[in-house]
Amino acid sequence: MQLNLVVLPGDGVGPEVTAQAVRVLREVADIYGHRFHFEEHSVGGVAIKETGSPLPAATLEACRHADAVLLGAIGAPEFDHLSSPHKPEAGLLQLRRELGGFANLRPVSSYAALTGTSPLRSEIVDGANILFVRELLGGLYFGEPRGITSSNGSSSAFNTMRYSVSEIERVARVAFEAAMRRRRRVTSVDKANVLETSQLWRQTVSQIASEYPLIELDHLYVDAAAMHIITKPKRFDVILTENLFGDILSDEAAVIAGSLGMLASGTVGGTIDLYEPVHGSAPDIAGLGIANPLGAIASAAMLLRHTMHLEDEASDIEAAIENVLDAGYRTRDIAGEADRFVSTSEMGQRVTESLAEVADSRHAYHAV
Ligand code: IPM
Ligand code: MG
Numbered sequence: 001m002q003l004n005l006v007v008l009p010g011d012g013v014g015p016e017v018t019a020q021a022v023r024v025l026r027e028v029a030d031i032y033g034h035r036f037h038f039e040e041h042s043v044g045g046v047a048i049k050e051t052g053s054p055l056p057a058a059t060l061e062a063c064r065h066a067d068a069v070l071l072g073a074i075g076a077p078e079f080d081h082l083s084s085p086h087k088p089e090a091g092l093l094q095l096r097r098e099l100g101g102f103a104n105l106r107p108v109s110s111y112a113a114l115t116g117t118s119p120l121r122s123e124i125v126d127g128a129n130i131l132f133v134r135e136l137l138g139g140l141y142f143g144e145p146r147g148i149t150s151s152n153g154s155s156s157a158f159n160t161m162r163y164s165v166s167e168i169e170r171v172a173r174v175a176f177e178a179a180m181r182r183r184r185r186v187t188s189v190d191k192a193n194v195l196e197t198s199q200l201w202r203q204t205v206s207q208i209a210s211e212y213p214l215i216e217l218d219h220l221y222v223d224a225a226a227m228h229i230i231t232k233p234k235r236f237d238v239i240l241t242e243n244l245f246g247d248i249l250s251d252e253a254a255v256i257a258g259s260l261g262m263l264a265s266g267t268v269g270g271t272i273d274l275y276e277p278v279h280g281s282a283p284d285i286a287g288l289g290i291a292n293p294l295g296a297i298a299s300a301a302m303l304l305r306h307t308m309h310l311e312d313e314a315s316d317i318e319a320a321i322e323n324v325l326d327a328g329y330r331t332r333d334i335a336g337e338a339d340r341f342v343s344t345s346e347m348g349q350r351v352t353e354s355l356a357e358v359a360d361s362r363h364a365y366h367a368v
Contacts, residue, residue, distance in 0.1 A: 001035070001308060001310065002034070002036075003029075003038065003067050004039070004065070004066050004067045005039070005303075006039050006069045007069075007071075008042070008070070008072065009040065009042075009046075009087060010039055010042075010043050010044040010045075010046065010072040010088075010205045011044045011046060011073055011074055011075055011281040011286075011287060012286040013073060013077060013282045013286050014281055016291050016344045016345075017072055017295070017297075018072040019345070020133045020293035020297060020351075021348075023349075024297050024317060024320075024351055024355060025304075025353055027352045028313050028316075028317065028357050030058070030358070031034075031355065032310075032313055039066070039326060041058065041063075043058060043064050043071065043074065043092065043225075044073075044074035044076075045076040045078070045079055046093065047059065047100040048079065048091075054087070054088050055095055057336060059095075060094075062327055063098070063274075064271060067272075068273045068275060068303050068307040069272060069273070069274045070221060070296075070299065071275070071276040072276070073282070074089055074280070075087075075279050075338075076281060077271055077283055077340075084146075085364075093258065095268065097142065098138065099138075099267070099271060099274050100269070100270025101269050102135060102137045102167070102276055103134075103171050103174040103266065103268050104132075104135075104168075104246065105131060105133060105174075105265060105267070105268045106131070106132035106264070106265045107130070107263075107264065107302075108129075108130045108131075108136060108254065108256050108257055109128060110125040110233075110257060111322060111325050112326070114257065115266025117256045117258035117259070117336065118256060118335050119255055120207055120233075124230075124232075124234075129230075130233060130237070130238075130256070131238045132238075132239050132241070132244060132246055132249065133175040133239070133240045133246075134241060134245075134246025135163075135167070135168075135242045135243050135246065135336060136243060136246075137167070138167045139162070139244055140161045140243065141243050141244065142243075144162075145159030146160060157189075158186050161197050161314075163197045163201060163242065169207075169208055170203050172204065172240060176208060176209070176215055179212075179215050181213065181341075182237050182238060184215050184237070185236075185346075186209070186215055186218075186237070186239075187203075187219070187220055187240070188201070188220075188240045189222050189243070189249065190202050190221065190238075190245075191222050191223075192219070198242075203313060206219075211309060222241070222245045223240075224247075225239070225249060225278075226252060227246075228281055229253050229256075231251060233256050246286065250263070250265075251278070253357040254278065261277040261291065261333045261334070262290025262292065262298070262334070263278035263279065263298075264295050264299040264301070265278050265299060265302070266302040266307075268306055275302055276300075277295030279295055279297045285332075289333070289343045290331060290343060291333075292332075292333050292334065293344050293348050293351075294321055294331070294347065297351055298318065298321060301313075301314040301321075304317070312362065316359055317351070319358045320355040320357075323358065327350075329346075329350050330342065331343075331347050
């Protein structure tokens with residue numbers, strides 16, 4: 001199998017974690033006899049410095065011709081003073097829009113080895129496994145009009161939350177299809193007691209549900225969902241929600257996995273799929289070699305599964321991650337106060353080594 005991958009390391013810890021994801025992908029290519037080609041381009045703050053634009057034309061062009069895109073992180077405090085369209089984040093939002101992926105999949109599960117790391121009690125998180133399906137191209141992130149105006153010396157700012165029926169339908173279908181392959185339960189999260197967009201959301205999702213009689217659908221207001229996610233995470237299978245609610249709730253749900261550094265994501269439904277860890281650029285620890293690369297590595301696994309349909313390779317990477325955690329290796333974010341922790345690159349190396357073992361035992365299994 002041939003794969004042409006564009007890698008966008010981006011800002012902060014992005015380059016450190018994507019380097020480890022690429023390392024693991026190279027090992028996959030080696031072990032399973034694939035040909036993976038990697039092409040690196042700049043995006044976000046580094047791209048602003050290099051070219052003046054957070055999404056240079058050459059980067060976008062390369063992404064358009066790739067089989068998939070793997071991104072690290074975007075954002076740096078030195079650009080905080082810039083207005084929205086000039087910030088590093090604008091490059092990411094434009095990239096998302098150009099590639100067209102409207103459904104952002106964010107799986108969150110508790111790792112057996114890490115239940116003690118979660119601030120939640122282990123009997124609450126143990127066995128939790130949620131898939132967030134976050135709408136990624138609508139809502140407040142993209143709604144027009146938006147802006148800041150001032151008159152008579154006083155400023156006001158405004159954003160628009162807007163959703164059309166077709167935007168809701170297409171992401172709802174992704175959630176229902178995913179639930180059919182899981183535990184067949186969808187929880188749609190909205191604020192229908194206050195917002196018109198949420199009323200349309202709820203009505204449209206309920207209509208799509210009638211195409212899926214095997215799925216059990218329920219609706220939760222976002223404030224209640226925020227509480228249930230950490231008090232009863234095991235009650236959820238697929239959580240379907242709009243862009244901003246999904247952004248907030250998925251960070252919250254990271255406490256189930258033990259750290260934001262563990263979470264992966266994949267954006268599908270457009271012309272080119274985009275994979276990125278959920279954590280941001282973490283400028284406070286950038287360059288120190290201590291960031292957790294497992295979210296980026298797990299994003300690479302999602303890429304192999306969803307875009308390349310390489311299920312064995314994807315699940316072997318996930319098994320390797322679990323093995324390394326079971327063996328006690330921790331980056332700082334998932335280490336206990338007194339625990340020793342390994343560097344970003346040692347973590348990547350451990351996963352790579354474990355992957356070789358996992359693949360070996362799969363081979364031995366097939367041989368008998
Ligand atoms: C995420 C991030 C982005 C978002 C930022 C960096 C624009 O927080 O992917 O969750 O808000 O979508
Ligand atoms: Mg976020």
